[in-house]
Amino acid sequence: MALIVQKFGGTSVGSPERIASVAKKAATFREKGHSLVIVVSAMSGETNRLLALAHEINPNPEPRELDVLLATGEQVTIALLSIAIAKYHLPVRSYTGAQARIRTDSAYSKARIQNIDTKQIFHDLNLGRIVVVAGFQGIDDKGDITTLGRGGSDTTAVALAAALKADECQIYTDVDGVYTTDPRVVPEARRLNSLAYEEMLELASLGAKVLQIRSVEFASKYNVPLRVLSSFEENGEGTIITAETERMEEPLISGIAFNRDEAKLTILGVPNEPGVAYRILEPIAGANIEVDVIIQNVGQDGTTDFTFTVHRNDYQRALRILKDTSVQLKAREVIGDDNIAKVSLVGVGMRSHAGIASTMFRILAEEKVNIQMISTSEIKISVVIDEKYLEASIQALHTAFNLAKPTG
Ligand code: ADP
Numbered sequence: 001m002a003l004i005v006q007k008f009g010g011t012s013v014g015s016p017e018r019i020a021s022v023a024k025k026a027a028t029f030r031e032k033g034h035s036l037v038i039v040v041s042a043m044s045g046e047t048n049r050l051l052a053l054a055h056e057i058n059p060n061p062e063p064r065e066l067d068v069l070l071a072t073g074e075q076v077t078i079a080l081l082s083i084a085i086a087k088y089h090l091p092v093r094s095y096t097g098a099q100a101r102i103r104t105d106s107a108y109s110k111a112r113i114q115n116i117d118t119k120q121i122f123h124d125l126n127l128g129r130i131v132v133v134a135g136f137q138g139i140d141d142k143g144d145i146t147t148l149g150r151g152g153s154d155t156t157a158v159a160l161a162a163a164l165k166a167d168e169c170q171i172y173t174d175v176d177g178v179y180t181t182d183p184r185v186v187p188e189a190r191r192l193n194s195l196a197y198e199e200m201l202e203l204a205s206l207g208a209k210v211l212q213i214r215s216v217e218f219a220s221k222y223n224v225p226l227r228v229l230s231s232f233e234e235n236g237e238g239t240i241i242t243a244e245t246e247r248m249e250e251p252l253i254s255g256i257a258f259n260r261d262e263a264k265l266t267i268l269g270v271p272n273e274p275g276v277a278y279r280i281l282e283p284i285a286g287a288n289i290e291v292d293v294i295i296q297n298v299g300q301d302g303t304t305d306f307t308f309t310v311h312r313n314d315y316q317r318a319l320r321i322l323k324d325t326s327v328q329l330k331a332r333e334v335i336g337d338d339n340i341a342k343v344s345l346v347g348v349g350m351r352s353h354a355g356i357a358s359t360m361f362r363i364l365a366e367e368k369v370n371i372q373m374i375s376t377s378e379i380k381i382s383v384v385i386d387e388k389y390l391e392a393s394i395q396a397l398h399t400a401f402n403l404a405k406p407t408g
């Protein structure tokens with residue numbers, strides 16, 4: 001018999017009916033003799049509601065208190081699900097992150113799991129209990145409640161699966177697997193049967209919000225087989241994410257990810273001399289602002305232009321810092337744009353094939369989309385474009401790379 005960790009996202013526990021249906025699923029798994037740990041998110045919309053409430057009261061809520069507040073969303077769901085499971089006369093225990101001894105660092109709103117003491121959970125499982133754990137939260141060494149960042153229940157589930165050495169971690173959501181791109185944007189998108197950790201890692205880090213990136217990092221590090229499935233369907237294999245995939249032939253492109261969360265900043269006419277990139281980016285890094293894509297143009301008159309992207313939430317702050325830097329460097333001008341989007345092609349097959357980038361650029365040219373920035377790695381190509389062309393670009397690339405057609 002297997003030990004399975006299952007995670008149900010917000011929509012999957014979004015109403016009493018949905019919670020009842022999760023309880024029924026749990027009862028079916030228990031009947032088959034499996035041991036079950038269930039991780040749940042807050043009911044859909046709840047985390048946003050709590051966030052809005054806090055900001056209504058104070059636009060700058062204290063991070064420690066915000067985590068205390070946000071963690072309540074998941075606490076409601078563990079109790080409701082346990083109450084629903086008990087109707088099947090099955091023994092069940094619910095735990096908050098702290099009660100489940102999920103120890104994190106103290107970085108409120110983006111805490112990292114450091115370790116999990118599994119004694120109590122194993123004790124419960126040995127007694128035949130179903131264990132229900134609140135996702136998205138933990139406790140630091142001062143005893144303070146922390147949260148793991150948006151989408152963090154995925155990471156709770158995978159970290160628990162790793163700590164418990166579970167046979168599989170199943171992520172139940174509102175789509176029946178990982179698709180070639182977000183099926184809400186491209187209806188012809190196709191479900192992938194399998195994916196390698198490194199591809200899922202790229203897709204998640206480039207914007208595919210179906211799994212939180214840290215959950216994929218955990219799965220890869222501890223070799224946890226991860227399966228994404230629909231909570232709305234009885235059957236279905238979903239998408240299995242493992243170190244090795246069983247594909248007959250590596251497709252060139254596995255998927256297209258996109259991200260509207262970035263903004264672009266340019267400093268024009270800076271002296272083209274050693275140390276300039278450092279002097280521009282050092283104060284940005286010093287303000288704890290992460291930089292993503294960077295380009296520097298070749299200058300002609302002894303000056304150069306330097307462009308980089310940051311998270312949209314950090315845009316105004318980065319702009320202010322860059323304007324200060326521009327005075328110090330006697331730059332000509334600082335300009336910015338927060339209506340950009342990043343589109344990325346991802347696939348391990350890219351490693352051994354030239355010409356993917358040129359095909360991508362041709363397709364975008366045919367769509368009359370101007371490429372503002374380009375960044376590549378072994379298994380991905382990303383371009384930054386005007387946000388208004390995002391949907392059309394994804395659609396055109398999806399068709400051009402034949403992603404709707406099944407591969408081996
Ligand atoms: P949950 O609340 O269950 O955690 P999320 O909203 O976080 O669910 O993630 C599921 C959503 O991810 C889907 O509804 C889908 O719109 C989106 N998504 C983005 N990219 C992909 C992709 N490549 N494959 C599947 N879903 C994707």
Ligand code: ASP
Nearest residue numbers: 041047136150151152153
């Ligand atoms: N409830 C949290 C969120 O909305 C965590 C999660 O759903 O995974 O981000």
Ligand code: MG
Nearest residue numbers: 009151209210
């Ligand atoms: Mg999610």
